[in-house]
Amino acid sequence: MASSSDDKARIMIWSTPRSVSTAFARSMSARGDTEVFSEPYLACYNYGPERKANWGDSATGMLNDKYTFSYVDKILNADYPNSKVLFVKGMVEGIRGNFDVVDAKYKHSFLVRHPEKMFRSFELMLTSIPGAPADFIHNLKTIYHDLEDFYRHVQTKFGQLSPPIIDADDLVSHPETILPKYCEAMGIEFTPKMLEWDGVDPSQLNWHCTDVGPISIEELKNTVIFSNAMQSKGLGKAPDPTKSSTSSPIVAEYAEYAMPVYQRFYDLRIKP
Numbered sequence: 001m002a003s004s005s006d007d008k009a010r011i012m013i014w015s016t017p018r019s020v021s022t023a024f025a026r027s028m029s030a031r032g033d034t035e036v037f038s039e040p041y042l043a044c045y046n047y048g049p050e051r052k053a054n055w056g057d058s059a060t061g062m063l064n065d066k067y068t069f070s071y072v073d074k075i076l077n078a079d080y081p082n083s084k085v086l087f088v089k090g091m092v093e094g095i096r097g098n099f100d101v102v103d104a105k106y107k108h109s110f111l112v113r114h115p116e117k118m119f120r121s122f123e124l125m126l127t128s129i130p131g132a133p134a135d136f137i138h139n140l141k142t143i144y145h146d147l148e149d150f151y152r153h154v155q156t157k158f159g160q161l162s163p164p165i166i167d168a169d170d171l172v173s174h175p176e177t178i179l180p181k182y183c184e185a186m187g188i189e190f191t192p193k194m195l196e197w198d199g200v201d202p203s204q205l206n207w208h209c210t211d212v213g214p215i216s217i218e219e220l221k222n223t224v225i226f227s228n229a230m231q232s233k234g235l236g237k238a239p240d241p242t243k244s245s246t247s248s249p250i251v252a253e254y255a256e257y258a259m260p261v262y263q264r265f266y267d268l269r270i271k272p
Contacts, residue, residue: 008080009188010103012088013166014150015111016143018121020168023232024111025089027179029207030197034085036207040072041101042094043212052096053139064212069101075208076103085188092147093140099153107186108154112265113168115144115258119251137250144258148265165269174272175235181270196234 015021022038029036046053048067080086088106095102102108123137154160164185171178175195183190210216247255 008083009085009186010076010106011085011109011186011188012090012102012106013109013111014090014092014147016113016118016147017091017093017140018118018125019111019113020172020235021089021091021111023235024166024171025087025207026197026232027175027194027235028085028087029205030193031085031191032193033083034087035080035083036205037076037086037088038207038209038215039089039091039094039213040067040076040209041069042091043067043209044069044072044101045094045096045098047212061217062213064216067209067212069098072101073103076106092150093143095150096146099150099157102150104158108158108160109164109166109182109186110147110151110265111166111168111171112144112147112262112269115255115262116247116251117168119254119258120247123248123251137254141254141257144261144265148261151265165265167266167269170269170272172235177272178270179235185270198233 013021013024025036025038028034043064044050044067047063048071049065050068051063076086076088086106090102119137119140122140126136151163154163164182166178166182179194180190183194
């Protein structure tokens with residue numbers, strides 16, 4: 001039976017970059033009853049007409065002028081009669097200093113990853129984007145603090161006092177334990193379909209907001225940006241491409257700066 005707009009679960013999960021959030025979205029998509037929106041606010045911030053980020057020539061082909069914040073609000077509140085869940089994968093850098101654009105009708109949750117893993121992975125990802133500014137990582141020094149600021153915003157402005165928090169390592173190591181607890185906290189039914197699915201090409205995903213940014217560029221779809229998450233068949237622990245490398249001075253500095261915030265999130269996380 002088709003679901004009416006009034007009985008849908010509307011949920012968002014917020015993270016820092018390179019946080020296994022794409023794999024998490026694959027898990028939600030595998031449910032079969034869920035509309036997935038991939039980083040709509042980040043699309044506005046990076047690639048829409050109101051963009052704040054300056055990618056220079058590397059943005060060629062990734063821009064899309066329809067991605068205004070008003071457009072995002074429209075699609076997030078459209079009627080999707082055959083879906084029970086509307087799920088938004090959000091990156092907090094897309095709403096820096098602009099929390100008021102976020103839809104308060106959605107129920108919010110958070111996904112965190114150990115800072116050293118996040119910064120090392122992001123640094124590696126930059127090498128896969130032709131023309132990406134080498135110093136782009138500098139924009140992320142405060143990203144964990146931004147995430148915590150938005151967490152407090154959700155509590156104080158949206159009245160959601162205990163937004164669920166997932167740690168990325170817990171998620172990939174214990175998906176069969178974490179996902180049911182997450183679903184319960186978000187008010188949706190857990191289904192075993194969330195644990196296993198088929199690998200796909202990004203073009204096969206029926207996700208919203210994939211016509212903008214790197215995921216819309218054919219030659220980037222099979223790079224380190226997307227390949228692991230798209231070819232995975234579940235949330236099992238994947239090889240860490242940064243584990244054998246030595247952290248650069250910038251990664252070490254930024255990870256140390258972020259650790260106190262990460263630890264506060266970690267202490268509040270859903271535990272396996």
